[in-house]
Amino acid sequence: xxxxxxxxxxxxxxxxxxxxxxxxxxxxxxxxxxxxxxxxxxxxxxxxxxxxxxxxxxxxxxxxxxxxxxxxxxxxxxxxxxxxxxxxxxxxxxxxxxxxxxxxxxxxxxxxxxxxxxxxxxxxxxxxxxxxxxxxxxxxxxxxxxxxxxxxxxxxxxxxxxxxxxxxxxxxxxxxxxxxxxxxxxxxxxxxxxxxxxxxxxxxxxxxxxxxxxxxxxxxxxxxxxxxxxxxxxxxxxxx
Amino acid sequence: xxxxxxxxxxxxxxxxxxxxxxxxxxxxxxxxxxxxxxxxxxxxxxxxxxxxxxxxxxxxxxxxxxxxxxxxxxxxxxxxxxxxxxxxxxxxxxxxxxxxxxxxxxxxxxxxxxxxxxxxxxxxxxxxxxxxxxxxxxxxxxxxxxxxxxxxxxxxxxxxxxxxxxxxxxxxxxxxxxxxxxxxxxxxxxxxxxxxxxxxxxxxxxxxxxxxxxxxxxxxxxxxxxxxxxxxxxxxxxxxxxxxxxxxxxxxxxxxxxxxxxxxxxxxxxxxxxxxxxxxxxxxxxxxxxx
Numbered sequence: 001x002x003x004x005x006x007x008x009x010x011x012x013x014x015x016x017x018x019x020x021x022x023x024x025x026x027x028x029x030x031x032x033x034x035x036x037x038x039x040x041x042x043x044x045x046x047x048x049x050x051x052x053x054x055x056x057x058x059x060x061x062x063x064x065x066x067x068x069x070x071x072x073x074x075x076x077x078x079x080x081x082x083x084x085x086x087x088x089x090x091x092x093x094x095x096x097x098x099x100x101x102x103x104x105x106x107x108x109x110x111x112x113x114x115x116x117x118x119x120x121x122x123x124x125x126x127x128x129x130x131x132x133x134x135x136x137x138x139x140x141x142x143x144x145x146x147x148x149x150x151x152x153x154x155x156x157x158x159x160x161x162x163x164x165x166x167x168x169x170x171x172x173x174x175x176x177x178x179x180x181x182x183x184x185x186x187x188x189x190x191x192x193x194x195x196x197x198x199x200x201x202x203x204x205x206x207x208x209x210x211x212x213x214x215x216x217x218x219x220x221x222x223x224x225x226x227x228x229x230x231x232x233x234x235x236x237x238x239x240x
Numbered sequence: 241x242x243x244x245x246x247x248x249x250x251x252x253x254x255x256x257x258x259x260x261x262x263x264x265x266x267x268x269x270x271x272x273x274x275x276x277x278x279x280x281x282x283x284x285x286x287x288x289x290x291x292x293x294x295x296x297x298x299x300x301x302x303x304x305x306x307x308x309x310x311x312x313x314x315x316x317x318x319x320x321x322x323x324x325x326x327x328x329x330x331x332x333x334x335x336x337x338x339x340x341x342x343x344x345x346x347x348x349x350x351x352x353x354x355x356x357x358x359x360x361x362x363x364x365x366x367x368x369x370x371x372x373x374x375x376x377x378x379x380x381x382x383x384x385x386x387x388x389x390x391x392x393x394x395x396x397x398x399x400x401x402x403x404x405x406x407x408x409x410x411x412x413x414x415x416x417x418x419x420x421x422x423x424x425x426x427x428x429x430x431x432x433x434x435x436x437x438x439x440x441x442x443x444x445x446x447x448x449x450x451x452x453x454x455x456x457x458x459x460x461x462x463x464x465x466x467x468x469x470x471x472x473x474x475x476x477x478x479x480x481x482x483x484x485x486x487x488x489x490x491x492x493x494x495x496x497x498x499x500x501x502x503x504x505x506x507x508x509x510x511x512x513x514x515x516x517x518x519x520x521x522x523x524x525x526x527x528x529x530x531x
Contacts, residue, residue, distance in 0.1 A: 050431055079440060087437035097432035101450045101528040110446065111436040133528045146432075153436060 001026040001188055002047065002157055006056035009042055016042045018212035019056070024157070024190060029183045031203040031220070032192045035235055039212040040192045041094075044159050047190065048089040049082055060088060060156060087111075090150030090158035094165050096142045098134040104145045105130035112152035120148040124178050140171030144178050151182075158182070160191040196239055200224055208232045298498035302489065303505065311485035312506055318471040318481060322406035323464050329407060330414025335444075337419050348415065355412035361473050363409060367401035368477045402474045410467055417459045421452030453525040461518040465511055472503075482506060 002024040009017040016039045024030050034040045045051040047058055049066040057074065058065045066082055067074040077085075098107050104126060109117035121127055124144040134142050143163055150158055160179065164172040176198050183189060183202045193199065199206050200220045207217040208229070216229045224240075227233045288294055302308055336348030355363070371392040378389030396404070425448050433443040472483035482503050490499040 048435055050435065083434065083437040083439060085437075086435055089435070091432075091435035093428060093432060093435075095428055097426075097428040099429065099432070099447055099451075101525070110433075110438060135528060149436065 001028070001061060002190070003059045004043070004047065004056070005058070007043070007046055007053050007058065008055040009039075009046060009051060009053055016212055017046070017053075020209070020212070020214055021056075022207065022214065022217075024188060026156075026188055027186045028204045029187075029189045029191065029202055030205050030207060031199040032190065032207045032209055033194070033196075033199065033235070034209040038210045040209050041161050043209065044091075044161050044190060044192050047157075047159055048086050048091050050091070052076075060085075065089075087153040088156045090153065090155035092143070092147055092150050092158065092160045092163050094162040096134070096139075096146045096166070098142055098146055098149075100134050103131050103133055104137065107134070107145055108149045108152050111149055112154075116152055117148075120152045121145070123151070124148045138171060139167045140174045143167065143175045147175075147178055147182075151187075157188040157190065160189065160193065162192050162194070164193065164195060194239060196224065196236075208235065210235070293497060294501065295495055295498035298493075298495045299501050299505075302499060302502050307485055307489070308482070308502060308506075311480055311482045312510075314480055315468070315471050315482040315506075316510070318402060318406060318474060318479075319464070319468045321403045322410050322467050322471070325403065325407035326410025326467070327414045327418075327460070329411035331418050333411055333415035334418035334422065337415060338422060352412045352415055355409055358409075360405065360409045360470065361476060364402060364405040364473065364477060367396065367405045368398060370396055370401065398477050398479055402477055402479050406467065406471065406474070410463065413463055414460070417456055417463065418452070420459070421454075421456035422448055424455045425451045450525065454522075457518065457522050457525060461514065465514055468510065468514065469507055 002022070004020060004022040007017050007020045008015070018039075020039070020043055022030075022043075032040045032043065042051055046053050047060075047065065049058075052066065057067065063085070064074070065085055066077055068077060069075075098104075099110065102110065105114070105117055105121060108121055111117075112120075118127065118130065121130055124147055126141060126144055126148070129137060129141060129145075134145070137145065143166075147158075147163075163179070164175050167175065172195070176195065179189070179191070179198070180202055191198075191203075203220045205217060206220045206223040208215050208223060208227075208231075210231050216223055216227060216232045223232065224236065227236060333348050333351050336344045337352070339345050339348070374392050376389050377392050377395055378386040380386035380388075429447055429451065430443065433447045438447070471481050474481055475484035475487060478484065486499045486503045490496045
């Protein structure tokens with residue numbers, strides 16, 4: 001489904017991703033853990049080409065993201081073609097990034113028609129908030145609208161970039177509930193988060209990333225309870 | 241025990257501290273200021289009424305005279321055309337300035353540089369005298385045959401030259417105002433729009449511009465008001481706008497002060513209307529801000 005192969009990415013002289021390879025199969029829920037600055041958010045942003053990669057490539061259902069292969073070279077796609085590819089990739093941001101001048105319904109409808117927008121707003125339990133502006137909603141509600149918006153293009157995969165990190169503790173639960181339902185319905189998900197409980201319960205696989213490389217991956221029970229690598233152990237001892 | 245000069249905060253037994261009355265701080269100097277300003281204002285109003293040099297009868301005779309009303313119409317027309325064309329072109333120049341292409345960025349920058357460098361009055365006189373430079377304008381293949389051609393004098397009337405000059409001048413300033421609004425919109429908004437696959441033009445029109453309007457509007461209103469009064473510069477081209485008309489009349493009857501007051505009051509009235517309009521337009525674009 002998703003294939004990340006040997007991805008390198010630098011910002012100036014700082015090498016954030018140093019050869020990351022990852023495969024996600026259809027319907028799988030992969031949780032990415034790692035200390036801040038480890039490159040996990042950057043990895044997620046390269047998957048929908050919000051960040052260009054320096055080396056390596058990413059495919060979704062065999063289709064190269066952001067490039068076309070012709071002969072031995074990767075040609076960068078036109079913006080219009082990249083935008084079309086992004087409809088297959090839902091993205092949920094840490095800071096929601098709802099459009100503040102549009103109502104909840106209009107936010108979701110930016111990505112789809114009104115009927116679809118209503119349907120997805122209902123799926124995250126906010127049908128009654130259709131006419132509210134983002135500022136009138138709680139953080140948890142805003143993030144649920146953002147999830148509905150990401151789903152409205154009917155993407156093949158949904159990427160979550162620390163979806164609960166900007167929320168007050170008592171609002172985290174409602175967002176995780178929505179994500180749990182999504183996972184159960186067979187949505188392919190890649191989730192960057194610090195919610196170890198969510199990883200343990202929902203993830204099919206946990207990936208631990210540090211200093212731009214994948215250090216360890218496996219079933220949640222293995223990685224979280226019996227980490228093999230020293231760096232994984234050090235990280236888990238801080239967050240658990 | 242409280243020493244002299246300190247306050248005792250602890251109440252005595254039979255006193256309820258919650259029932260103590262609160263005395264607001266007194267500001268005697270504010271009242272001195274109020275009296276001072278009121279006296280000045282009273283003197284000014286007294287002068288307006290009693291000083292015959294203001295010549296209010298003449299003011300009253302000309303304020304709604306047909307020639308003045310026509311001139312006010314011309315001033316409004318120049319303002320509207322200058323604003324609409326200026327901002328339309330300004331948005332295009334702002335987009336050039338924000339383009340990813342270094343060439344287009346340079347084009348936008350050069351436009352702004354050129355039109356901010358030339359004083360409006362100089363530019364207007366250039367357009368007014370354009371037919372000295374180019375007597376004929378023609379459409380055709382560059383350096384090749386011509387298809388149609390016009391006499392410049394016929395194509396660009398004095399009014400046309402004035403609108404052209406005002407719009408080109410305004411566009412340079414409008415471009416910077418629009419650009420400042422666009423860069424004030426959070427990057428995350430563009431990322432969200434991009435992640436939804438919204439096409440570039442729609443991103444700009446639906447997501448960026450409405451939010452940019454919040455910071456564009458106060459500056460744009462300033463520009464419109466200053467353009468409105470700036471149209472008086474056009475009087476050098478003998479176009480019958482308000483200030484030119486007033487000059488013509490006082491040139492004839494020498495009632496300079498009364499006629500300047502006619503113009504002043506019209507400028508004040510219309511600027512007030514613009515300010516009221518600004519309030520409502522700003523409220524519309526702040527709609528996502530309500531709780």
